[in-house]
Amino acid sequence: xxxxxxxEPVLVRMPAVRRPEGHVPFKRKLMWTGGVLVLYFxxxxxxxxxxxxxxxQGSIYGQFSSILGANQGSIMQLGIGPIVTASIVLQLLGxxxxxxxxxxxxxxxxxxxxxxxxxLVLVMICLTGLPMVFAGxxxxxxxxxxxxxxxxxxxxxxxxxxxxxxxxxLILFMDEVISKWGVGSGIGLFIIAGVSQRLIxxxxxxxxxxxxxxxxxATWIGIILGDIPTxxxxxxxxxxxxxxxxxxxILPLITTVLxxxxxxxxxxxxxxxxxxxxxxKGARGRFPVKLIYASVLPMILVRALQANIQxxxxxxxxxxxxxxxxxxxxATRGGNPTQPTGxxxxxxxxxxxxxxxxxxxxASQEIWQIFIRIGVDLTFMVIGGAIFAVxxxxxxxxxxxxxxxxxxNSGMQIxxxxxxxxxxxxxxxxxxPQVTVIGGALVGLLAxxxxxxxxxxxxxxxxxxxxxxxxxxxxxxxxEEQLMEMHPAMRRMFGD
Numbered sequence: 001x002x003x004x005x006x007x008e009p010v011l012v013r014m015p016a017v018r019r020p021e022g023h024v025p026f027k028r029k030l031m032w033t034g035g036v037l038v039l040y041f042x043x044x045x046x047x048x049x050x051x052x053x054x055x056x057q058g059s060i061y062g063q064f065s066s067i068l069g070a071n072q073g074s075i076m077q078l079g080i081g082p083i084v085t086a087s088i089v090l091q092l093l094g095x096x097x098x099x100x101x102x103x104x105x106x107x108x109x110x111x112x113x114x115x116x117x118x119x120l121v122l123v124m125i126c127l128t129g130l131p132m133v134f135a136g137x138x139x140x141x142x143x144x145x146x147x148x149x150x151x152x153x154x155x156x157x158x159x160x161x162x163x164x165x166x167x168x169x170l171i172l173f174m175d176e177v178i179s180k181w182g183v184g185s186g187i188g189l190f191i192i193a194g195v196s197q198r199l200i201x202x203x204x205x206x207x208x209x210x211x212x213x214x215x216x217x218a219t220w221i222g223i224i225l226g227d228i229p230t231x232x233x234x235x236x237x238x239x240x241x242x243x244x245x246x247x248x249x250i251l252p253l254i255t256t257v258l259x260x261x262x263x264x265x266x267x268x269x270x271x272x273x274x275x276x277x278x279x280x281k282g283a284r285g286r287f288p289v290k291l292i293y294a295s296v297l298p299m300i301l302v303r304a305l306q307a308n309i310q311x312x313x314x315x316x317x318x319x320x321x322x323x324x325x326x327x328x329x330x331a332t333r334g335g336n337p338t339q340p341t342g343x344x345x346x347x348x349x350x351x352x353x354x355x356x357x358x359x360x361x362x363a364s365q366e367i368w369q370i371f372i373r374i375g376v377d378l379t380f381m382v383i384g385g386a387i388f389a390v391x392x393x394x395x396x397x398x399x400x401x402x403x404x405x406x407x408x409n410s411g412m413q414i415x416x417x418x419x420x421x422x423x424x425x426x427x428x429x430x431x432x433p434q435v436t437v438i439g440g441a442l443v444g445l446l447a448x449x450x451x452x453x454x455x456x457x458x459x460x461x462x463x464x465x466x467x468x469x470x471x472x473x474x475x476x477x478x479x480e481e482q483l484m485e486m487h488p489a490m491r492r493m494f495g496d
Contacts, residue, residue, distance in 0.1 A: 011115025017176040026481045033182035036174045050156035052142040069190035071439040080438045082124035082303040091391040125168035188470040195467040202457020216249050245454045256454040263468040266291050275412040276327045289431045290467045292439040296469040298388035313345035316364035350377050353455045381444035389440025400428035
């Protein structure tokens with residue numbers, strides 16, 4: 001008896017959002033998408049009951065929070081982290097062919113795969129949430145009075161974990177609602193929401209009375225009015241202030257705009273394979289193989305893996321009361337570890353701002369340590385981006401074999417070649433594998449460079465890349481939905 005027969009009774013009974021029985025009108029899709037987005041923002045601002053919240057503590061995930069759609073101290077504490085981690089595990093198992101599931105041709109295997117993914121997400125919610133609550137004092141609980149009864153810290157800790165668990169389950173089904181009833185994907189929408197918040201804050205934040213936090217426009221208004229001293233603008237110190245992240249933020253603005261332009265351009269670079277319909281004379285089309293063929297979504301998997309490694313280091317440091325210097329030393333705040341300052345965990349931590357590598361501007365580490373860290377980060381992102389891009393293409397039926405079968409089933413063929421699946425696959429193999437690796441490595445390189453130069457709102461380079469790419473694809477999908485709505489005959493052609 002295989003594992004599929006043993007696990008099938010559990011996996012097929014995993015709760016799921018019902019699929020629409022027919023066509024969902026575009027306006028209704030927008031309503032579902034907007035409703036889920038409003039619910040996400042609402043839940044992100046509900047603090048965990050019983051939490052001794054410290055707004056100055058910072059997020060456990062740091063700059064990864066916007067990528068993972070997480071909000072420290074709220075019901076959305078975990079964000080899409082468990083979903084992404086479960087996807088990493090499934091991609092690794094699927095890439096090693098350990099699951100034995102044919103999700104392309106076997107409906108039963110498709111159901112088992114979806115059930116297994118949900119089960120893994122629930123497991124990851126527990127494996128991530130339990131250490132946050134019960135280890136390392138990352139989510140400190142306090143005794144509370146509930147309906148006249150005094151609840152001890154131990155009971156409140158379980159209540160906090162229950163809230164985190166519910167939040168993780170809610171975001172799982174919110175993603176499923178958007179995938180089946182809305183536009184785009186929930187994961188992409190939550191990433192856009194988290195990153196956009198920080199971008200808008202970085203541009204338009206005005207300081208409260210006595211406050212120091214300023215956005216780009218508030219900073220330049222202060223410089224023009226003379227409220228912010230800069231010194232001689234054309235002098236070395238003045239230019240450094242104007243271009244720095246803490247000063248005029250010109251360099252972060254240039255980096256942000258440049259990333260937007262490069263990603264939009266890369267999305268438009270493609271190799272177009274001509275197609276013709278063997279049964280309908282004159283019916284022609286093209287299959288585009290984009291430079292970023294696997295999209296930038298595999299970058300979530302790479303960064304989530306780095307986030308989990310850093311989270312493991314902080315947990316070990318807190319529980320063991322310290323680590324051997326070669327393994328990791330940490331800066332602390334309130335007794336809790338924040339950023340690694342040395343050892344293996346320091347070298348494996350991604351560069352997140354210019355101050356972490358500009359040794360001439362006062363970086364605390366030695367030059368050779370900084371160069372090792374940059375090298376590790378580049379290697380991790382470039383090679384990891386290429387590997388996860390290949391896994392993504394194969395597990396989402398975007399590889400040459402699956403794509404050739406889809407083209408053949410649609411009645412199309414490549415002009416000048418026999419109408420045969422194997423022939424189409426051989427032509428696609430000339431482009432898809434190479435473009436996938438190059439695109440994945442390029443996205444990894446762009447993410448590291450954006451982090452090193454800094455961006456508006458201190459958004460991570462990966463988050464900015466994801467936001468631009470997902471927004472571009474969302475625009476394309478909305479345009480396609482509107483086209484289908486205007487021409488119902490096209491909807492019948494491509495499947496209702």
